Amino acid sequence: MSPIRKPAPPKPFLIRNKFVPRGKLILPGDKSIAHRALILSALSKGKTILKNFPIHADSLATLNALTALGVSIRRKGSRVLVHGRGRQGLKKSRKPIFMGNSGTTLRLLLGVLAAEDFKTKVTAGKYLSVRPMARVNVPLRLMGAGISAKIKGREEYAPIVINGGGLKGIVYRMPVASAQVKSAILLAGLSAKGKTRVIERLSSRDHTERMLKIFGANIVIKNNSITLDPDKVLVSPGRIYIPGDISSAAFFMVLASIIPGSKIILERLSLNPTRTGIIKVLKRMKAKIKIETLRGRQSGSFEPVGNLTIKSSKLKGTFITPDEIPSLVDELPIIMVAACFAEGRTVIRGAGELRIKETDRINSMVRNLKCMGADIRVRKTASGENIIIKGGRHLHGASLKSFGDHRTAMSMVVAALAAEGSCRLDDINCVSKSFPGFLAALGSLLKG
Numbered sequence: 001m002s003p004i005r006k007p008a009p010p011k012p013f014l015i016r017n018k019f020v021p022r023g024k025l026i027l028p029g030d031k032s033i034a035h036r037a038l039i040l041s042a043l044s045k046g047k048t049i050l051k052n053f054p055i056h057a058d059s060l061a062t063l064n065a066l067t068a069l070g071v072s073i074r075r076k077g078s079r080v081l082v083h084g085r086g087r088q089g090l091k092k093s094r095k096p097i098f099m100g101n102s103g104t105t106l107r108l109l110l111g112v113l114a115a116e117d118f119k120t121k122v123t124a125g126k127y128l129s130v131r132p133m134a135r136v137n138v139p140l141r142l143m144g145a146g147i148s149a150k151i152k153g154r155e156e157y158a159p160i161v162i163n164g165g166g167l168k169g170i171v172y173r174m175p176v177a178s179a180q181v182k183s184a185i186l187l188a189g190l191s192a193k194g195k196t197r198v199i200e201r202l203s204s205r206d207h208t209e210r211m212l213k214i215f216g217a218n219i220v221i222k223n224n225s226i227t228l229d230p231d232k233v234l235v236s237p238g239r240i241y242i243p244g245d246i247s248s249a250a251f252f253m254v255l256a257s258i259i260p261g262s263k264i265i266l267e268r269l270s271l272n273p274t275r276t277g278i279i280k281v282l283k284r285m286k287a288k289i290k291i292e293t294l295r296g297r298q299s300g301s302f303e304p305v306g307n308l309t310i311k312s313s314k315l316k317g318t319f320i321t322p323d324e325i326p327s328l329v330d331e332l333p334i335i336m337v338a339a340c341f342a343e344g345r346t347v348i349r350g351a352g353e354l355r356i357k358e359t360d361r362i363n364s365m366v367r368n369l370k371c372m373g374a375d376i377r378v379r380k381t382a383s384g385e386n387i388i389i390k391g392g393r394h395l396h397g398a399s400l401k402s403f404g405d406h407r408t409a410m411s412m413v414v415a416a417l418a419a420e421g422s423c424r425l426d427d428i429n430c431v432s433k434s435f436p437g438f439l440a441a442l443g444s445l446l447k448g
Contacts, residue, residue, distance in 0.1 A: 012399075013428040015416035019446035021255055024265040027441070028054035029078070029242030031434055033270065033303060035062045035104045036183065036211045037240050039112060041082035042071040042090070043190065044215050046236035050080040052268075053242055057433045061100035065109055068093045084236055087191050092118040099158070101125040101358060101433060104180055107136045110162065111184030114145035115191035117165035124158035127358045127404060133157055135176060136184045143167045143188055143196075169194035169230075176353075177326040179205035179274075182226070186212065186219075189228045200224040204326045205274045207303070214240075214302045241301045243270040247330040248435050249308070250278045251410050252445070254334050256310040257287045258341040258418045263311050264445060268294070271304040277327030279308075281318060281335060285342055288313040315342035317391055322350030322384065329353055333411040336365050340374045341418060342391040350384040358433070359405040362387065368412050371398040372419055397421030406433040413442070 029052040039062065041048035053059065055078065063080070067073055070091030072083040090112070099106040099122055106124060110133075113120050134156040137147045146163030149156035169192045172185055182198050186208055189196030201224065209226055212219045214237045218229040249266050256262040271293065283289055288311040293304070315338060320328065328335065332354055339346035354361040362378060362385065369376050375390040395415060400423055402409035409431050416423035431438045 013425040015413055015423045015425060017417050017419060017422070019417060020259060020261045021252070021442075021445040022263050023445045024267060025252065025441055025445065026267045027244035027248050027269065028052065028056070028435065028437065030054070030245040030247075030270045031056070031058055032104065032179070032205060033207050033211070033242050034059045035108060036207050037242060038062050038066060038073075038080070038082060039108055039187065040211050040215050040234060041084055041236060041240075042066045042069075043087050043112070044084040044234035044236045045086055046084050046238070048082045048084065048236040049239045050082065051078065051239065051241045052244075053078045053080045054245065056436050057100055058102040058105065061102040061105040062109070065097050065099060065105060068097050084234075087115070087234065090116050093120060096121040096123050096159070099124045099128060101128040103128055103131055106133070106158065107180040107184050108187060110136050110140060110147075110160065111187035113162045114140045114143065114147070114164045114188045115167055119161065119163050121159060121161045129158050131157070131358075132356055133160060135178060136181045139170065139172050139181065139185050140188055142170050142172070143185070143192060145188070167192035169196040171197045171199070173199045174201065177202040177204045179208070183208040186226065186228050190217070190230050190234070192230055195227055195229045197225060197227045200226075202323055202326050203274060205272070207272065210302060237302070243301045243303055243305045244268055245435075246270045246272075246275050246278065248438075250331045250334050251414050251438075252441075253278065253282055253287070253289065253308070253310050254338045255414045255417065257282060257313050257315060257338060260312050263309070266308045266310070268305055269308055271306045273304070274327055277324055278331040278335070281320060281324070281328065282338065284318045285315045285338060286313055287315060315391070317342045317344030317346040317389070319346070320348045325350050325353060330407065333361055333365050333407045334414060336369065336376070336387065336389060337411050337415045339389040339391050340369060340376070340393070340395060340415065344391060346389045346391060348387040351387050352385040355385075357405070357407075359403040359408065361405065361408060364401070364403040364405055364408040365411065368398075368400045368408070369395075369415065371400065372396055372415060372423070395419040397423045399423070400425045402427045402430050404430050406431045406435065410435065410438055417446075
């Protein structure tokens, strides 16, 4: 019997500067929209074609989970065909469903499975297994779902077992702004008895609400209150174009802003108002960003879509408030990079949510940027954690760590490209979670 070999450790990735990014990009589809398009296509009547579907670990986790639940899905490149099974058409999986490291997959499908009249066990990868799940389990239990999870202290984690069915609608006030939790409640509410109402203090991403409307759901949105009446059958709209992922675009926005002589055009990008916080912050920092909005057939999407032109600029420090965090939470790592190259001080208030992503992103970004010579610190206050960055210093080459986190890795590549000297990143493979084509896209823009 041959010995079991451990997988070889990833090779360090060398990053050299002296490149000027110029050119055009069409980015893979927004993964937040892709998850929801897959799920609602599966729960509707009819066939749905998804175009510009992003091919990465997270989106495939949702696709594979739905396949395990009996949904017929065919994929050819970035085109996906989903045969809907209706709200009660899913089948019990013969084995536990593995969610990979996709938090969106796990949390949204908990809402779906809570409504199904069978028992399901879901498991997760290394990084997702340490992310908190009580925030979604608690409201689903209030709706009547039986949910048991791994308990550690006062928190709950995967693996999780769901005994679904027999749900009732509830009124739920969100204690923390979370589009994933809101979406899980609304997806469960599709099969609940009576109306479900979710009340947000701060608005979070509204992709689920927009998507429910195009599938014909009876949903009413008034201010920060969303009411869903499960009296209508979901019907496929036929085709959905998934616009480019603005969270992925953020890396290129900052790259073009901080390297002199740069000019990048990002085409057919999602401009959902709940996601454009990154554009607002960069403009406030005096970034040169021009927006061209596409309308009607020109956009091909049910979401706002447009083209962005970004030119190099002299950034200024800014102040980010806690109310802005929900629309920026995925982009905060790359904003921290932008702040290092900006003149003056940047303060990010209420950034504690970064602690519970794929990794502790406050720790990963602060440690890496300090290694490069950045003036960055974290201050804990009664109202949360604040990140304070004094920009304008020249960053230098260093040995960097991804901490297994895709957004940390991509942020540090951007920082390294604008630094003096070369950098080594311990692992670039983790970017496959959300953007496996990141290096190829970067290479198409960087011309020495």
